[in-house]
Structure formats: structure tokens, C-alpha cells
Amino acid sequence: MIEDAPAKVNLHLHVTGRRADGYHRLDSLVVFAGASDSLRVGPGEGVTLGLGGPEGGALAAEPDNLVLRAARRLAEAAGRPLPGAALHLEKRLPVASGIGGGSADAAAALRALDRFWGLGLGAARLEGIALGLGADVPVCLASRPALMGGVGEVLSPAPRLPAFGMVLANPRVALPTPAVFAGRQGAFSPPASLPASWPDAASLAEGLRGLRNDLEPPAIALCPPVAAVLDALDALPGTLLARMSGSGATCFALFRDAAAAARAAALLPAAWWRWGGAARTGD
Ligand SMILES: C[C@@](CO)(OP(=O)(O)O)[C@H](O)COP(=O)(O)OP(=O)(O)OC[C@H]1O[C@@H](n2ccc(N)nc2=O)[C@H](O)[C@@H]1O
Numbered sequence: 001m002i003e004d005a006p007a008k009v010n011l012h013l014h015v016t017g018r019r020a021d022g023y024h025r026l027d028s029l030v031v032f033a034g035a036s037d038s039l040r041v042g043p044g045e046g047v048t049l050g051l052g053g054p055e056g057g058a059l060a061a062e063p064d065n066l067v068l069r070a071a072r073r074l075a076e077a078a079g080r081p082l083p084g085a086a087l088h089l090e091k092r093l094p095v096a097s098g099i100g101g102g103s104a105d106a107a108a109a110l111r112a113l114d115r116f117w118g119l120g121l122g123a124a125r126l127e128g129i130a131l132g133l134g135a136d137v138p139v140c141l142a143s144r145p146a147l148m149g150g151v152g153e154v155l156s157p158a159p160r161l162p163a164f165g166m167v168l169a170n171p172r173v174a175l176p177t178p179a180v181f182a183g184r185q186g187a188f189s190p191p192a193s194l195p196a197s198w199p200d201a202a203s204l205a206e207g208l209r210g211l212r213n214d215l216e217p218p219a220i221a222l223c224p225p226v227a228a229v230l231d232a233l234d235a236l237p238g239t240l241l242a243r244m245s246g247s248g249a250t251c252f253a254l255f256r257d258a259a260a261a262a263r264a265a266a267l268l269p270a271a272w273w274r275w276g277g278a279a280r281t282g283d
């Protein structure tokens, strides 16, 4: 059984407030990219995790790995002894990079193990477990375009999206999410007002131009290469819009189609992590 764990991209990210516990209220249009990790599940002795893939070296298969944490939470929710499971994570997404790779892995583990163990916990219980693992895990559970509110747990359908291409680029600097939120200054933003649909990639980019990622300024302050990545994306042939995703340091650019995005990605510095292809818009 192989489960795909696609990268999450925040097309806009407005920080709209802060809860008493320090977590921030967000308003974000989230889509998923063709870039992904993959998680293999098979029979085993106990629950074990193996790591591979080009980014696997950045992680340890320690008990705090989000895949193993997800497995433990699911087993607790099942409330009965379960057979062993051998998990193998093929890691292709850079770690701690604002595209929710760890959250996508945790969500993939919940989906795959719920099926592997025949638990049938249902969407509501899985969402509850997901939120306990991280603010981004609920949106990754469905891996479909969504409007994200609350601290990440309020999900509503996204506007109807056109097909479009996307480039992702990361300067290979890990940026810890708490530090970026802590560096945010100034007033909170209102939630975005979005139309019911965009007819094509150019109008989507135009609509997003009036919105922003409020975490971009603190991310650039902590990690100046983010500004260079944004400049490089802006300068690519065919870029419609370039922004940072999540708390960074990965930035994205929108393109008319997947082929234009793939061609453009190849022009970025080879020292960066880069990807170009189709956004998963659900059509
Ligand atoms: C910023 C976002 C936007 O999609 O993306 P990433 O940069 O992580 O990809 C997410 O909200 C991140 O979600 P996730 O990475 O799961 O966050 P968590 O593990 O729950 O929280 C890590 C830390 O980030 C801060 N945090 C996170 C979410 C939130 N709504 N408010 C916060 O203030 C808190 O300091 C928290 O301790």
C-alpha cells in the first residue's frame, strides 16, 4: 500500500489574530502541488519506520517523527491491540520548509493506517487526531484545495480553481515555524474576500496580487535568501506571481500551465531545491 503525501502551498496567508494560547488565527487559500513524499505500508513486527529518498537524510526515524506520532495516536484511538506495520517514507520534500512535508506525511500515515488496520474511524475522528499532530495536518488529510481558517482546523471549500502550473524553490535553509510567527510585527490582516471562481491562471494570479503572505517579512528577516528566491522566481519567463508559502523558506510561482512551470524550474540555481509541474486543482 503506497500513500502519496503532496506538498501544501499557501497561495495567500493572512494572520488575522492571536489566541490566548499564542497560536495565530489564519486565513489562507491552500492548494497542493504535484511534488510529494510517499509512504509505503506493509506487514511487520511492531510499528517501524524506514527512511529513504533525496531528503531522507535530514530526518531520523525517531519516535518524534510525525509518521510514528500519527501511528501512535491512531492506535490509541483504535483502543485495541493491532497488528504490526512496517512503514517506509520516501522523503522528497525539504524538511521545515513551509510546504508542510511533515504534516503531509502525518496525514498520509493516518489515511494509510486507518485502511491497513481496517479501523474505519471516519473523517471527523481522523480530523481530530490530525489537529492534535499539527495545525497543518487537517488540511493535508484531504489534500484538496481548501480555505483554511481558525488556527488551521476550520476548513471550507476553495473557490473553483483553473488548471495552472507552479514552481517551488527553496534555498536549502530550514526555517522553524515558531520563530517566524514570533517575528511577525504590526496590525493583523482582515480575511481575504475571494470570488467563487477564477476563469484562468492569469486571473487567479491577478486576484492573489492584492493579497499577501504576512509571514514573508519576518521570514526574510530571519533568512535573507528568501528575498533572493522571490527575485529569481519573479525573473523567470512566464511567472504570473511569486510568493512565499507558509512560514517559508519555500517560495512558489504561478504559471499558465505545467509545461511552462517545468521548463522555468530548470533555470533556477541547481544548489536550490526546485520543482515545476501542475498544481492539483481537483479537476
Ligand atoms: C504556517 C503554516 C501555514 O500553513 O505552515 P508551515 O509553514 O508550517 O508549512 C501552518 O499554520 C503551520 O502549521 P504546523 O507546521 O502544523 O504548525 P504546528 O506544528 O501546529 O505549530 C508550530 C508552531 O507554529 C506556531 N503556530 C502554528 C500555527 C498557527 N496557526 N499559529 C501559530 O502560532 C506556534 O508557535 C506553534 O508552536
Ligand SMILES: Nc1ncnc2c1ncn2[C@@H]1O[C@H](COP(=O)(O)OP(=O)(O)O)[C@@H](O)[C@H]1O
Pocket (backbone or CB within 6 Å): 059, 064, 065, 066, 067, 094, 095, 096, 097, 098, 099, 100, 101, 102, 103, 104, 105, 106, 136, 175, 177, 246, 247, 248
Ligand atoms: N516526517 C517528517 N517530515 C518532515 N519533518 C518532520 C517529520 N517528522 C518530524 N518532523 C519535524 O517537523 C518539523 C516541521 O516540518 P515540515 O512539516 O517539513 O515543515 P513546515 O511545517 O515548515 O512545512 C521539522 O522541524 C521536522 O524536524
